[in-house]
Amino acid sequence: MNITNKEYGEITKRRSPNTKAGLSFTKAFLFGGAICVVGEAFLNLYTHLGFTRIDSGTLTSMTLIFIAAILTGLKLYDKMSKHGGAGTLVPITGFANAVVAPALEYKTEGYILGVGAKMFTIAGPVIVYGIAASALYGILYYIMR
Amino acid sequence: MDYLWAFLIGGGICLIGQALIDYTRLTPARILVIFVVAGVVLTALGWYEPLVDFAGAGATVPLTGFGYLLAEGVRRSVDSGGLLGAFTGGLGASAAGLEAVMIMGLIVAVLFKRGDKTT
Amino acid sequence: MGRFIKGGTVEMYNSPSVKAFAAAVGKKEGDGPLAKHFDYIGEDITFGAGSHGKDSWEKAESVLQQKALSLALRKGDLGENDIDIIFAGDLLNQCVASGYAARDYEIPFIGLYGACSTMAESLALAAVFIENGLGGNAAAMTSSHYCTAERQFRFPVNYGSHRTPTSQWTATAAGCAIVTPRMPESPPPYIYSVTFGRVKDYGIKDANNMGAAMAGAAYATISTHLTNTGKTIDDFDYIVTGDLGLVGSEVMYDLFDKDRINIKKKHKDCGLMLYDLETQDVHAGGSGCGCGAGVLCGYFMREISAGKLKNILFTATGALMSPTILQQGESIPGIAHAIHIGNG
Numbered sequence: 018m019n020i021t022n023k024e025y026g027e028i029t030k031r032r033s034p035n036t037k038a039g040l041s042f043t044k045a046f047l048f049g050g051a052i053c054v055v056g057e058a059f060l061n062l063y064t065h066l067g068f069t070r071i072d073s074g075t076l077t078s079m080t081l082i083f084i085a086a087i088l089t090g091l092k093l094y095d096k097m098s099k100h101g102g103a104g105t106l107v108p109i110t111g112f113a114n115a116v117v118a119p120a121l122e123y124k125t126e127g128y129i130l131g132v133g134a135k136m137f138t139i140a141g142p143v144i145v146y147g148i149a150a151s152a153l154y155g156i157l158y159y160i161m162r
Numbered sequence: 163m164d165y166l167w168a169f170l171i172g173g174g175i176c177l178i179g180q181a182l183i184d185y186t187r188l189t190p191a192r193i194l195v196i197f198v199v200a201g202v203v204l205t206a207l208g209w210y211e212p213l214v215d216f217a218g219a220g221a222t223v224p225l226t227g228f229g230y231l232l233a234e235g236v237r238r239s240v241d242s243g244g245l246l247g248a249f250t251g252g253l254g255a256s257a258a259g260l261e262a263v264m265i266m267g268l269i270v271a272v273l274f275k276r277g278d279k280t281t
Numbered sequence: 282m283g284r285f286i287k288g289g290t291v292e293m294y295n296s297p298s299v300k301a302f303a304a305a306v307g308k309k310e311g312d313g314p315l316a317k318h319f320d321y322i323g324e325d326i327t328f329g330a331g332s333h334g335k336d337s338w339e340k341a342e343s344v345l346q347q348k349a350l351s352l353a354l355r356k357g358d359l360g361e362n363d364i365d366i367i368f369a370g371d372l373l374n375q376c377v378a379s380g381y382a383a384r385d386y387e388i389p390f391i392g393l394y395g396a397c398s399t400m401a402e403s404l405a406l407a408a409v410f411i412e413n414g415l416g417g418n419a420a421a422m423t424s425s426h427y428c429t430a431e432r433q434f435r436f437p438v439n440y441g442s443h444r445t446p447t448s449q450w451t452a453t454a455a456g457c458a459i460v461t462p463r464m465p466e467s468p469p470p471y472i473y474s475v476t477f478g479r480v481k482d483y484g485i486k487d488a489n490n491m492g493a494a495m496a497g498a499a500y501a502t503i504s505t506h507l508t509n510t511g512k513t514i515d516d517f518d519y520i521v522t523g524d525l526g527l528v529g530s531e532v533m534y535d536l537f538d539k540d541r542i543n544i545k546k547k548h549k550d551c552g553l554m555l556y557d558l559e560t561q562d563v564h565a566g567g568s569g570c571g572c573g574a575g576v577l578c579g580y581f582m583r584e585i586s587a588g589k590l591k592n593i594l595f596t597a598t599g600a601l602m603s604p605t606i607l608q609q610g611e612s613i614p615g616i617a618h619a620i621h622i623g624n625g
Binding site: 079155 | 217259
């Protein structure tokens with residue numbers, strides 16, 4: 018029997034289950050929302066302590082990064098994200114996990130070429146394209162303001 | 163009240179991410195890039211700032227908030243320092259977060275033992 | 282001397298005997314439904330390969346492969362010097378798990394890459410080697426390790442990445458089989474024929490759906506083997522695949538349905554046998570070279586040896602891709618090799 022790639026693709030598609038959207042959506046919403054609530058609590062705390070709005074925001078980010086990094090070290094963040102999906106991927110804690118996990122993983126290849134070089138294998142593109150987009154915005158803003 | 167909005171908006175942004183995972187089969191790295199660039203674009207258009215005022219951490223904690231931070235930093239730097247600001251503002255505004263993540267990466271790599279997920 | 286039939290099949294007139302076989306697995310596999318069939322279950326995922334903080338999973342995989350080899354040697358009452366050649370492979374770049382496993386032995390070594398088909402590939406080569414009178418004992422072995430595969434093909438293990446429902450869990454397992462010429466007193470299992478498969482690509486690009494990418498190769502090789510040897514699926518107790526998993530198995534059933542062959546009633550997939558799919562969170566089943574190797578050398582060889590099974594067609598499938606070439610937009614080619622093993 019001969020079969021075309023198109024027919025094969027159709028069989029594959031029919032036989033491949035999709036993620037149970039309802040459940041994954043609910044979990045992503047709950048985890049993501051909860052992490053933002055924790056962020057909001059720190060934001061209020063730092064504002065209450067007398068920091069400026071910008072500094073409070075910066076401190077909040079640093080605090081969340083700190084917590085996520087420790088949770089990654091304790092192997093708890095990946096357990097959380099098994100349920101959280103995008104809810105643990107999209108917040109800044111997911112960004113911290115994306116940097117800390119390879120740093121920890123590649124320790125076996127040494128601190129320079131392992132930890133140092135591999136740290137941004139996942140998060141690198143985020144910084145590159147974020148910075149590039151913001152620089153482009155800066156140039157346009159300079160011309161048009 | 164601000165906690166409720168942080169929860170709803172933050173959860174909602176993550177929900178968009180989950181939809182991208184479930185329906186587009188985009189890899190996580192691509193989704194994160196999309197979120198950051200989207201944050202920059204929305205801030206440039208002036209649409210993200212109101213969301214931040216409204217939802218606080220609900221808008222700044224998701225990675226679109228990182229894009230917001232970059233774009234805001236660039237705008238302020240261009241205002242104060244001209245064209246050069248377009249190239250210093252982004253990293254300047256995000257320096258604390260990026261340094262925190264690198265230093266924590268190093269500290270965790272030194273102090274912790276990696277896990278294996280197989281038990 | 283075996284007879285080579287056009288189309289990749291070799292029929293063995295002397296049907297070499299599998300003198301000894303052993304399976305060594307990790308803890309998660311040891312918690313699965315086949316636990317009692319394994320010769321060794323490691324409690325620690327590093328298998329003693331390194332001290333605290335300096336452990337290497339690559340070295341751990343080598344140690345696991347050595348466990349399988351040394352257990353097979355012991356079970357066959359053989360010494361290192363009795364083995365004329367080793368055919369071995371694994372999933373890692375440059376086959377390091379196998380090469381580093383073999384460096385502690387004074388045995389001629391052939392390194393193979395057949396992705397998850399390597400158990401069938403190595404065992405088929407060992408059988409052909411022995412059938413043609415080239416040696417007294419040939420070892421076939423392979424391994425895979427969840428952590429080494431994960432960091433090479435996907436993400437760092439502690440990265441919280443999302444697994445899709447079609448994704449499979451790489452088995453931490455190794456298997457070794459030692460093939461020897463059949464004498465009147467040689468016990469089963471025996472190897473009657475093998476078919477070396479062709480590379481088949483049906484354009485599947487989703488690296489999280491390997492079973493589906495490989496199902497076409499399994500279908501092609503099984504069909505070819507049946508045609509070339511004049512057998513039907515009813516001549517076998519089971520048609521055993523390596524790691525098609527839930528999705529790949531269903532795709533293969535659909536392909537055979539088009540030929541009006543109901544293979545489902547005869548089919549067993551090692552990836553679906555190794556774990557309890559309900560409780561062990563492996564999504565679409567197990568995968569990896571060690572999945573087929575562990576289940577073949579742990580379960581099926583024993584059942585055949587004990588006379589509980591008479592004939593199986595072991596068909597391990599592999600996906601011949603790398604992350605690099607997938608990033609370049611290529612699709613995933615599959616391969617499958619089939620071996621008829623029995624006790625008659």
